Amino acid sequence: MADTTGHPTDTQASSDPHPPQRRPSWRHIGPGVVVAATGVGAGDLVATLIAGSNFGYTLLWAAVVGCLVKISLAEAAGRWHLATGRTLFDGWASLGRWTGWFFAVYAVVWGFVYGAAAMSSSALPLQAMFPEVMDLQWWGVACGLVGLVFVWFNRYAVFEKVMTVLVGVMFVVTVYLAVRVTPNLPDALAGLLPVLPDEKDSVLNTLGLIGGVGGTITLAAYGYWVNAKGWTDTGWMRVMRLDNRVAYATTGVFVVAMLFVGAELLHSAHVAIASGDQGLVQLGDILEAEYGGATSTFFLIGFFATSFTSLIGVWHGVSLMFADFVARRRAASGATGEEVASGERERSWPFRAYLLWLTFPPIVLLFQGQPFRLVILYGVLGAAFLPFLALTLVWLLNSDRTPRPWRNGPLSNGMLALAALLFLVLCVKQVWDQPWSEFF
16 A cells, blocks of 8 residues: 555555665654553652662662663564564564463463553552542552553554653653752762662662663563554664664653652652552652642642553553464464554454453452462563563574574674673562462
């Protein structure tokens, strides 16, 4: 299909093995906005706030490194989709059946627990703003159902536009707060020097901040959103790389702004907040006491945008991956990016079945609490996914599965190796910290 000028549309894949490179343009930016919005959830903002409240600006450099590490992972995932014309699942399948089994278990357990967490996180700011309307659990149910209906009936183009609007809200709120607390710029610039806090477990705390900046499975979903945008061949490579850099520049603004808030509002006043999403509600109370109700309400709107973009982003992106997983298991040939670009995956029954799985079974957890053993498995599987992603991308992009011009260079290999090492350490720590004696 071509537009009125005779040029191919975004959803048309080129048959040319060496298509001309599209010129990078801001008007093409889209999947990067989606991955940034989905990857930065309430938990990331709380972790950054707590780092700022505990260490001031000392770990600002770690937040920046975290963004650079995630750039390399998302770029590698997008490069695989464009260079090969195949989806990441098709690449994983070529490494052995164990990859499919890992994803299947991960998707079922992770999706069940994450669904409840995402609904609860989106409900918190709404309940804080409208406490008399309904209880927290029912706000959570409402958020889950709205996310379900929105993703079910809309294709990628509408989804991207809504995510862009919500990212704009997040951006304005976080930058406003950073300016409102009047950051100490000399101290902030000093925080770009890679030094560790002089405290116990400072190395692991620093690694945790680096690893927690913006996204887990959404980094793998980036390649699918690239295809859903209509980018299916290497002619879009330069555009994808610009898009990816914009994604993590945006992520960097979010986390640096919240670290400023933590350093100035909490660290200087020796105020501690709770870990988890409830910490953002506490921050809203602190902002109200310090700057008035309008600033607090403005922040809660940004809190909702942050949480709800993560909810609908996972509802769309991971459902897209699950649909591709099922299609790859049923088809004799490999799954292609053109199939994703056509919108076929978004209309499929596996896509919608996983949407229902993310929404309805987790509602039970909202009212009954999360089962102890399931939460442990969720934590371990979640910690294992990023090492799995980093190591498999190193494998795929250094082999003959990838056309030679698009294989990893020294920089890509170095960044992916750094990511793999970082996430392996964090995975081992997560497994070690679990109360296994109570599990059995």
